Amino acid sequence: MTDVLVVAELLEGKARKTTLSAITAARQIAAGGAIDILVIGEGASNAASELTGFGARKILKAEIAGGYTAEKYVGTVANVAKSGYGAIVATSSSYGKDLLPRVAARIGAGVAPDVSAITVDGGKLVYTRPMYAGNVIGQLTVNTPVQVVTVRQTEFEAAAPSGGSSPVEDVAASIDDVASKVEFKGLEVVKSERPDLAEAEIVVSGGRSLKSADNFKNLLEPLADALGAAVGASRAACDAGYVSADLQIGQTGKVVAPKLYIAVGISGAIQHLAGMKGSKTIVAINKDKEAPIAQVADYFLVADLFDAVPQLTEEIKKVKAAG
Amino acid sequence: MKILVPIKRVADPDNANKVKISGDGTEVTSEGLEWKMNPFDEWSLEAALRLTEDGKTKSRVGEVVVVSIGPKDAVATIRQGLAMGAERGILVEGEDKKLDALVVAKILQKIVEKENPDLVVLGKQTVDGDSNLVGTYLAEFLGWPVANYATSIRTSDDGKTLTIVRELDTGAATLEVKGPAVITTSDRILHPHAVKNGVTPDDFAYPESEGGRYASLKGIMAAKKKPVEETSAAALGVDAAPQVSYVSFKLPPARSGSTTFVESAAELVQKLRNEAKVL
Numbered sequence: 001m002t003d004v005l006v007v008a009e010l011l012e013g014k015a016r017k018t019t020l021s022a023i024t025a026a027r028q029i030a031a032g033g034a035i036d037i038l039v040i041g042e043g044a045s046n047a048a049s050e051l052t053g054f055g056a057r058k059i060l061k062a063e064i065a066g067g068y069t070a071e072k073y074v075g076t077v078a079n080v081a082k083s084g085y086g087a088i089v090a091t092s093s094s095y096g097k098d099l100l101p102r103v104a105a106r107i108g109a110g111v112a113p114d115v116s117a118i119t120v121d122g123g124k125l126v127y128t129r130p131m132y133a134g135n136v137i138g139q140l141t142v143n144t145p146v147q148v149v150t151v152r153q154t155e156f157e158a159a160a161p162s163g164g165s166s167p168v169e170d171v172a173a174s175i176d177d178v179a180s181k182v183e184f185k186g187l188e189v190v191k192s193e194r195p196d197l198a199e200a201e202i203v204v205s206g207g208r209s210l211k212s213a214d215n216f217k218n219l220l221e222p223l224a225d226a227l228g229a230a231v232g233a234s235r236a237a238c239d240a241g242y243v244s245a246d247l248q249i250g251q252t253g254k255v256v257a258p259k260l261y262i263a264v265g266i267s268g269a270i271q272h273l274a275g276m277k278g279s280k281t282i283v284a285i286n287k288d289k290e291a292p293i294a295q296v297a298d299y300f301l302v303a304d305l306f307d308a309v310p311q312l313t314e315e316i317k318k319v320k321a322a323g
Numbered sequence: 324m325k326i327l328v329p330i331k332r333v334a335d336p337d338n339a340n341k342v343k344i345s346g347d348g349t350e351v352t353s354e355g356l357e358w359k360m361n362p363f364d365e366w367s368l369e370a371a372l373r374l375t376e377d378g379k380t381k382s383r384v385g386e387v388v389v390v391s392i393g394p395k396d397a398v399a400t401i402r403q404g405l406a407m408g409a410e411r412g413i414l415v416e417g418e419d420k421k422l423d424a425l426v427v428a429k430i431l432q433k434i435v436e437k438e439n440p441d442l443v444v445l446g447k448q449t450v451d452g453d454s455n456l457v458g459t460y461l462a463e464f465l466g467w468p469v470a471n472y473a474t475s476i477r478t479s480d481d482g483k484t485l486t487i488v489r490e491l492d493t494g495a496a497t498l499e500v501k502g503p504a505v506i507t508t509s510d511r512i513l514h515p516h517a518v519k520n521g522v523t524p525d526d527f528a529y530p531e532s533e534g535g536r537y538a539s540l541k542g543i544m545a546a547k548k549k550p551v552e553e554t555s556a557a558a559l560g561v562d563a564a565p566q567v568s569y570v571s572f573k574l575p576p577a578r579s580g581s582t583t584f585v586e587s588a589a590e591l592v593q594k595l596r597n598e599a600k601v602l
Contacts, residue, residue, distance in 0.1 A: 018502065068496075070471075071469075094489075094493075095492070099457045101459040110425070111454075113453075113454045114454070132334075135339045136344070136351055136574065140567050141567065144566050145422055184496065184497075188494045189497070190492055237509065245474070246492060252447070253510070254492065255426075260599075270338075270339050277578065282578075289584065295578075298580060300585065303587075311588035311589075319596060
């Protein structure tokens with residue numbers, strides 16, 4: 001039993017859903033201990049009120065104006081982190097992976113990064129995590145009194161509200177010199193009407209074989225729309241500028257684990273498989289039936305995607321219409 | 324401008340599914356696999372070379388020092404960096420098993436304090452450990468800012484100020500950074516216009532590429548004569564112990580079942596609906 005601090009992630013003044021996965025992980029680590037949630041950033045007061053129903057002992061909030069930099073937040077988070085917690089937890093989003101290691105280095109804590117499961121062995125917390133692009137599963141222990149943990153969103157279900165109303169307390173912001181060396185100039189947030197990749201039940205993903213941004217739009221997006229799916233892409237498709245980089249799935253980029261993953265014109269490099277092989281059912285559509293994606297595909301439609309994708313979209317519309 | 328580029332050798336990432344686990348489950352072994360420069364570090368080195376040259380004439384206008392921590396034969400990775408164009412190398416002898424992100428960052432801190440570079444540019448992660456820690460640790464120990472996941476780096480005053488675009492889950496953030504600073508690079512850092520140094524003409528475009536530049540024969544010959552300093556954690560006065568211990572490794576469970584090949588979109592939909600029950 002230990003007390004755990006969750007560091008919430010804010011986007012445009014709201015708590016991101018990633019925070020709820022961190023709460024789930026924190027419940028596992030705390031094993032009956034208290035959970036506090038630190039809400040830091042611009043709009044912290046609003047975001048704090050969104051998180052009062054998850055059974056936290058208290059919500060700590062620090063309102064800090066302007067855009068996020070780790071340098072600006074680290075002092076405040078570190079002060080709270082060293083006030084008696086056994087573990088500090090966030091989701092390993094680009095936010096958690098940027099901020100928590102800085103906090104850990106500040107307070108001398110070891111980090112278990114990008115964790116997929118948490119167990120206890122002989123009274124010690126053991127963290128499981130994929131390495132080598134998901135080709136090795138490592139288990140580690142952290143040898144410092146405070147443990148810093150970032151967790152994979154897809155492996156920890158979003159916490160459900162547990163009732164109650166946690167009190168909200170203000171925390172003094174502590175901003176040190178290093179913050180003056182970085183100035184936040186702007187954040188371009190990618191907006192989409194589609195489900196978020198990390199949370200979608202179905203993901204339709206395209207590769208370089210789609211050949212253009214227009215083909216992504218005219219072929220892949222109607223298929224995703226028919227399925228109510230999120231759209232993803234291989235690194236090659238992102239590099240070529242067919243879609244924005246935030247849609248990249250893989251060892252770098254996002255990790256997804258939907259119930260259905262449809263890989264269109266994706267050969268299946270190891271780096272891509274690392275981001276999607278946890279999907280329940282995997283479909284490949286590819287001209288080349290020897291493509292490495294076959295190693296993980298449950299169903300493989302050997303066809304030219306330019307014929308097959310519109311046909312598939314029509315078939316899906318038909319069965320959806322029939323109920 | 325002087326840039327320090329830490330580089331790590333890793334088991335061939337395109338064959339990462341061929342690594343093995345020792346019988347007692349305490350070690351990952353990569354016998355039979357070639358050592359390669361960690362791709363993210365290779366891209367960082369390429370970005371550092373672009374920051375310290377006139378891209379058009381290819382004349383050097385700054386210095387790049389590559390540093391690697393590992394066994395003696397990791398010097399091959401340093402020579403590769405020198406062949407690509409780095410000026411000098413430093414090998415810090417160390418046993419992979421006794422290193423974690425903390426120890427690596429402490430060693431790099433000592434090297435930075437000796438070398439006084441304007442920037443440290445390194446990969447956001449290594450493709451073996453996939454940890455994403457060293458760059459941020461190093462910046463914190465130095466009291467420097469860090470820009471993680473950079474996809475664009477612009478400076479016109481030798482790295483004293485930089486405009487950096489960071490790639491995020493939610494989009495892209497732009498930062499203005501006062502050097503000295505640590506930068507970790509992400510995908511897209513090798514786009515033709517991603518790196519600007521105020522020397523290379525603004526309209527100059529680097530060729531599209533998926534990795535760092537190839538070493539020319541001349542580069543490989545020159546690399547043999549470039550200085551590589553050898554040192555060790557002890558000689559640098561680093562006695563940090565790892566903060567984390569890996570207690571076991573295993574291979575991931577194979578995906579169950581085999582691949583069903585289907586002939587048509589209609590057949591696929593029927594299978595997804597009736598067999599997999601996901602539609």
